Amino acid sequence: MFLDIRRTLWLAVLGIFFIAPSQVTLAGEGLRVVTTTKTFASLVEAVGGNHVKVDYVAPPNQNVHFIQPRPSDILRLSKADLFVHAGLDLELWRYPLAEASGRPEFLPGGERELGLSQGIHLLEVPSETLSRSQGDIHIYGNPHYWLNPENGRVMARTIFDKLVQITPEYEPDFRANLNQFLEKLDSKIAAWKRDVQDLAGVTVVAYHNSWSYLAQFGGFEIAGFVEPKPGIPPTPRHVERLLGIMQEKGVKLILKETYFEDRTPKKLAQKTGAHILTMAHGVGNMKGVEDYVSIFDYNFSHFKKAMAEIQGGTR
Numbered sequence: 649m650f651l652d653i654r655r656t657l658w659l660a661v662l663g664i665f666f667i668a669p670s671q672v673t674l675a676g677e678g679l680r681v682v683t684t685t686k687t688f689a690s691l692v693e694a695v696g697g698n699h700v701k702v703d704y705v706a707p708p709n710q711n712v713h714f715i716q717p718r719p720s721d722i723l724r725l726s727k728a729d730l731f732v733h734a735g736l737d738l739e740l741w742r743y744p745l746a747e748a749s750g751r752p753e754f755l756p757g758g759e760r761e762l763g764l765s766q767g768i769h770l771l772e773v774p775s776e777t778l779s780r781s782q783g784d785i786h787i788y789g790n791p792h793y794w795l796n797p798e799n800g801r802v803m804a805r806t807i808f809d810k811l812v813q814i815t816p817e818y819e820p821d822f823r824a825n826l827n828q829f830l831e832k833l834d835s836k837i838a839a840w841k842r843d844v845q846d847l848a849g850v851t852v853v854a855y856h857n858s859w860s861y862l863a864q865f866g867g868f869e870i871a872g873f874v875e876p877k878p879g880i881p882p883t884p885r886h887v888e889r890l891l892g893i894m895q896e897k898g899v900k901l902i903l904k905e906t907y908f909e910d911r912t913p914k915k916l917a918q919k920t921g922a923h924i925l926t927m928a929h930g931v932g933n934m935k936g937v938e939d940y941v942s943i944f945d946y947n948f949s950h951f952k953k954a955m956a957e958i959q960g961g962t963r
């Protein structure tokens with residue numbers, strides 16, 4: 649209900665800035681790509697190299713579920729050759745944004761929109777159709793799939809296929825870039841697999857349900873969330889219930905994103921002795937997290953450090 653209202657309001661606001669359709673793919677300038685997040689921008693740059701100019705919409709330190717695109721984003725998208733997003737319901741704001749750009753090819757099923765969820769093995773896909781009337785924002789399964797580095801391979805190949813489809817003349821360059829990216833990612837994945845051996849079986853709680861794919865790779869368990877449902881702020885009753893779970897399971901680590909309040913995690917930490925670990929949710933989200941692989945370098949090194957402190961009894 650809340651999101652439906654939000655979307656309707658957005659359509660009304662964005663309508664003021666409605667942009668007329670424009671010509672696409674100017675020769676000699678390369679492809680102009682707009683992505684929803686800086687993480688996807690980084691992946692498109694890795695594969696597209698100097699044949700792409702990439703801009704992103706969501707400021708990296710804001711909650712990607714609730715972004716308000718600016719008129720400048722609409723203008724940029726109206727002139728773009730390709731619109732890349734997560735698909736699913738990570739960015740519900742992308743529909744009014746695409747509509748306001750005046751470019752039907754960026755709407756669902758359009759030939760110049762690319763959802764990166766294709767080919768990804770999704771987690772937590774509901775067995776029955778959910779409605780948004782309860783405020784739920786993960787109704788097609790968990791949309792934070794870029795946080796398993798194995799999915800980086802799939803996303804890079806999806807981007808490669810689309811770039812080749814639009815500009816087949818650059819295929820050799822795109823292929824060389826793709827291979828270079830995959831080689832680096834594969835060697836990093838091997839190193840991270842050694843890193844995460846210590847995390848297997850560790851139980852944590854998290855603020856939002858963002859970390860299932862990282863847990864899938866890292867082998868740790870998430871026992872509960874500060875949010876009662878994805879996108880719904882915590883209530884005192886829910887926090888009490890979560891406290892019970894943490895005490896029962898001996899949870900000593902709370903994962904959170906940069907953009908959530910820390911009052912509730914601090915309250916939980918005070919009562920359980922748990923540590924709070926602010927994690928990198930995507931590229932640009934933390935100092936030093938400037939490309940796809942550094943998301944995992946950051947998260948696994950800080951996770952390991954926090955576990956060492958917990959096991960060493962320091963806070």
Ligand SMILES: [Zn+2]
Nearest residue numbers: 713857858878
């Ligand atoms: Zn989410």
